[in-house]
Amino acid sequence: MPLLTVKNLTLGYEGRTVADGISFAVDSGDYLCIIGENGSGKTTLMRAVLRLNSPISGSIETGGGLKSTEIGYLPQQTEVQRDFPASVREIVLSGNAGHAGLRPFYSAAEKAAALSNMEKLGIAHLAKRCYRELSGGQQQRVLLARALCATRKLLLLDEPVSGLDPEAAAEMYDIIDRLNQEGITVIMISHDISAALKYATHILRIGSEIFFGSRNEYIKSRQFADFSAAYGSGEE
Amino acid sequence: MSELFSKIVLYFEYPFVRYAMIAGVLIALCSSLLGVTLVLKRFSFIGDGLSHVAFGAIAIAAVLGLTNEMLIVLPVTVLSAVLLLKTGRRTKIKGDAAVAMISVGALALGYLLMSVFSTSANVSGDVCSTLFGSSLILTLSKAEVAVSVVLSAVVTAVFMLFYNKIFAVTFDEDFARAGGVRAGAYNLLIAVVTAVVIVLAMNLVGSLLISALIIFPALSAMCIFKSFRPVIVFSAIISVVCAAAGILISILAATPVGATVVAADIAAFLICRIAGAAVRRQ
Ligand SMILES: Nc1ncnc2c1ncn2[C@@H]1O[C@H](COP(=O)(O)OP(=O)(O)OP(=O)(O)O)[C@@H](O)[C@H]1O
Ligand SMILES: [Mg+2]
Numbered sequence: 001m002p003l004l005t006v007k008n009l010t011l012g013y014e015g016r017t018v019a020d021g022i023s024f025a026v027d028s029g030d031y032l033c034i035i036g037e038n039g040s041g042k043t044t045l046m047r048a049v050l051r052l053n054s055p056i057s058g059s060i061e062t063g064g065g066l067k068s069t070e071i072g073y074l075p076q077q078t079e080v081q082r083d084f085p086a087s088v089r090e091i092v093l094s095g096n097a098g099h100a101g102l103r104p105f106y107s108a109a110e111k112a113a114a115l116s117n118m119e120k121l122g123i124a125h126l127a128k129r130c131y132r133e134l135s136g137g138q139q140q141r142v143l144l145a146r147a148l149c150a151t152r153k154l155l156l157l158d159e160p161v162s163g164l165d166p167e168a169a170a171e172m173y174d175i176i177d178r179l180n181q182e183g184i185t186v187i188m189i190s191h192d193i194s195a196a197l198k199y200a201t202h203i204l205r206i207g208s209e210i211f212f213g214s215r216n217e218y219i220k221s222r223q224f225a226d227f228s229a230a231y232g233s234g235e236e
Numbered sequence: 237m238s239e240l241f242s243k244i245v246l247y248f249e250y251p252f253v254r255y256a257m258i259a260g261v262l263i264a265l266c267s268s269l270l271g272v273t274l275v276l277k278r279f280s281f282i283g284d285g286l287s288h289v290a291f292g293a294i295a296i297a298a299v300l301g302l303t304n305e306m307l308i309v310l311p312v313t314v315l316s317a318v319l320l321l322k323t324g325r326r327t328k329i330k331g332d333a334a335v336a337m338i339s340v341g342a343l344a345l346g347y348l349l350m351s352v353f354s355t356s357a358n359v360s361g362d363v364c365s366t367l368f369g370s371s372l373i374l375t376l377s378k379a380e381v382a383v384s385v386v387l388s389a390v391v392t393a394v395f396m397l398f399y400n401k402i403f404a405v406t407f408d409e410d411f412a413r414a415g416g417v418r419a420g421a422y423n424l425l426i427a428v429v430t431a432v433v434i435v436l437a438m439n440l441v442g443s444l445l446i447s448a449l450i451i452f453p454a455l456s457a458m459c460i461f462k463s464f465r466p467v468i469v470f471s472a473i474i475s476v477v478c479a480a481a482g483i484l485i486s487i488l489a490a491t492p493v494g495a496t497v498v499a500a501d502i503a504a505f506l507i508c509r510i511a512g513a514a515v516r517r518q
Contacts, residue, residue, distance in 0.1 A: 067416065
């Protein structure tokens, strides 16, 4: 049974449809990349999968005993209030809040995980700094470290490399790829098609054209589309 | 100086002074613990609305001739907290407009009830002391102090036990929810605890000044510290020190207790503001 099965989903806000006809499935160990133009509903889809908003119609089913406490999430934007007093360490640690359940304090293992994730992302030296005073790219790393703390089985990333310098972006892809090798299922929204094709096992395209299939199928369909466009024999 | 000291010692011989001190300090502790979260979650308007609801509830209790106001004030305030939280989230009309409606309505109706039905000879005196807490805290009975102590202990314990979740939900509710934290339940918990703190704080500063008790220590601490835990700890310290100082001064100088405590909080805020600016300039 797949980890996630989405069938015939229609997304929107207050009855206004944003995207429809979305169907796909994610198996354990997959690396799914979601692409599509701005405003096509990628973030809305990811939030629906996380049950942060409800779809207009269609179904989202989780399988394989996936629990929400096993999911890590990197939001596209986090509206943090100006002057919010929070240190990097406090934020990264809060990634464990879901696992802790009713236990009031973080365990030694959870604290160690927070530290190792900060090291992984090169922000260990910022641990005591105020989040609000960091650069955009540094903030992005902090939120990714927090997401990694939360992740047990599934990691959802909404444009993880936006705001990162090329070197950091490459490093980020590397880290995500390694996690995927270790068995974490990854769903990533990205505008970076070349990275998507390099790392992903599956591609979901929403917006003006809808596609879902393996990476190879996507490449084939692209070649065909390009071929059609070049020789003017396509539908357009 | 020693004269002043012996005067203070003398006052502390009176049980009502000791009771006022114990209750005041504990109430200040609770309100400051919660204050940081309320300010950061932009829930502080709920605190304001609730304090007016509590005033209305006291008026009803007075009209009904209840001897123990808590019996009606606490449930009514808790219920209103839950309702305010729900309406604030769901309606498209601005949440604060709804709160303003409820709070001003409760204030007006409460005053109306008190002046029409009250059997007391001094209605405006009663109203004034409910609103500004004038000397209420010095008249606390042993039982009332006991209730304050128990409720404060419960609030503090709840806050400590759920501190990490409260941080997670305050900082980024969506992430917390996505990761399996029951954010709705914690919001409810925060609302209910806020209601309890407000009912407690009515004894100390009266319903109009409660917001000051909740907001000032949090803002003062945020001027100086930039991580969550230090802000919580420091705001608790400021709040407790200001409450103790305010109660002492009000006894020595015969000023209204609530207003004096709030004045101390304002002074602390100004000091922190200046200190914070000085630290930043370096
Ligand atoms: N809270 C909201 N209320 C109403 N409409 C919204 C809301 N959030 C997004 N939308 C609308 O839904 C559509 C899809 O938005 P979404 O954020 O999902 O796009 P996206 O594919 O993630 O775009 P981007 O590539 O820019 O991140 C947009 O037209 C947007 O205006
Ligand atoms: Mg988006």
